[in-house]
Amino acid sequence: MKRIKKVFTLIHLVVWKLLALLIGLQLWTEGDPNWRALTVSTLLTCLYVFYSHFYILTHYQGKARKVSYYFRLLFVILTGPLPFVLFHPRAFASWGNFSDYYAMTLASAVPLFLFLSWLARITENLVLNTIRKEQLEKQAVEAELYYLKSQINPHFLFNTLNNIHTLVYKQAPAAPEAVQRLSSLMRYMIYESNAALVPLVREIDYLRDYIGLQQLRYKNSPVVDLKVQGEFASCHIAPLLFIHLLENAYKHSPARLEAGQVKVKVEVNDNTLIFSIQNPSAKNPGNSLEEPGGIGLPNVRKRLALLYPQQHSLEVSHSDELFTIVLHIQGLKMQSHDTKTYLLHH
Structure with missing residues (x-):
């Protein structure tokens, strides 16, 4: 002024x-x-x-x-x-x-x-x-983005701490790795995600930490099949965009999941990001996107409208067997110098 x-x-x-x-x-x-x-x-x-x-x-x-x-x-x-x-x-x-x-x-x-x-x-x-x-x-807009970004399901944190407590009590070999993943996840949520843009590679690491901690609930082999394709090393994106979709995939799935039943794919193609997630539909009607404690698609739609107006599309399809979400974001920010610095630091 x-x-x-x-x-x-x-x-x-x-x-x-x-x-x-x-x-x-x-x-x-x-x-x-x-x-x-x-x-x-x-x-x-x-x-x-x-x-x-x-x-x-x-x-x-x-x-x-x-x-x-x-x-x-x-x-x-x-x-x-x-x-x-x-x-x-x-x-x-x-x-x-x-x-x-x-x-x-x-x-x-x-x-x-x-x-x-x-x-x-x-x-x-x-x-x-x-x-x-x-x-x-x-x-x-910034206040609303902060509010929407902060709405990660608190039940996940409580469940994770209980699972880690059980691992520590049993002196399981997986306990130190679980603590490290939770520490990385919380550091990203509290500190790194305050930036307007973060390296896409860091957002993917965040998803991996989240998947690793959720896996503590399952005795089977990894229930999430995460695939990453394309030249994404120099891409930057708004933080915490995918976590609600992944969170809903767990919540929207049956209580028992087989290995690789939740399929997550992150692809960068010609300056366009394609994020897709597919999970089996739960027969229990209580597992809905609007369940109390969950944020659901309204949060994601609001953030996308505020952050990427006229630059995104979000397709949702639901059948008796599968629930699928495909997100396209055009015009990714390319900041190779910052990303190289980040990769060297980590």
């Missing part, structure tokens, strides 16, 4: 300098011997009328201040010609000259610069209000 106000100040300075140059040049070309004094007197009247009215419009707006506005406006109109008359070299030669110059300025310069000051005030208000509105909308 300060930068915009500085731009307006610069515009004012440039316009007034150009006006002074034009007035002086016009009087000089006409051969008036007093062109300097006339330039100064004309410019002083213009400045006085313009900024007096500009100030009044700024500080005396609103229905409750209409009377104050009209009194001050009348004062500016009546005193507006005085700078020109007082600095005019021939204004005091006679009363006739004084009244003529006063009337001429009152009829020409005063109305013109009253109108220009009103136009300038309206224009600045319009621009500033538009910028304020955009800033408020941006803040609202």
Whole structure:
């Protein structure tokens, strides 16, 4: 906002300098011997009328201040010609000259610069209000994104901690790896996901950690078949976009899953990301996308609409046997330097 106000100040300075140059040049070309004094007197009247009215419009707006506005406006109109008359070299030669110059300025310069000051005030208000509105909308979007992003199912965390507790109690070899995965997952959620964009490779690592922790619930071989294809090393994406879809795949599936029954595929093709997930449909009607404690597709749709307007498509198909979601995101951000730094760091 300060930068915009500085731009307006610069515009004012440039316009007034150009006006002074034009007035002086016009009087000089006409051969008036007093062109300097006339330039100064004309410019002083213009400045006085313009900024007096500009100030009044700024500080005396609103229905409750209409009377104050009209009194001050009348004062500016009546005193507006005085700078020109007082600095005019021939204004005091006679009363006739004084009244003529006063009337001429009152009829020409005063109305013109009253109108220009009103136009300038309206224009600045319009621009500033538009910028304020955009800033408020941006803040609202950021707040909503933060709210939506934070809604990871807390039951997952509680269940994971219980599972890890069981592993530790049994002194299972998988316990240290489970703790490490949970630590990585929580670090990503709390710290790394605060960025507007994250490396796609990090988002995939997050999915792997989540899948590894969910696997603690199953005795079978990995129930999720995760495939990654394409040149994704330099791709960046908004964080925590896929987790709700994966979370719902678990919730929407039968309680008992066989190895590889949940199929997840992440593919990057020609600057387009394709994320697909397929899981067997649960016969239990309680496992719905709108189940309390779950976030479901509304969260994903809202975030996609806010983050990737006109750049995405989300297809959902549901049958008695399979539930499938396919997400396309066009125009991925490519930041190879940052990704290389991340890969070296990790």
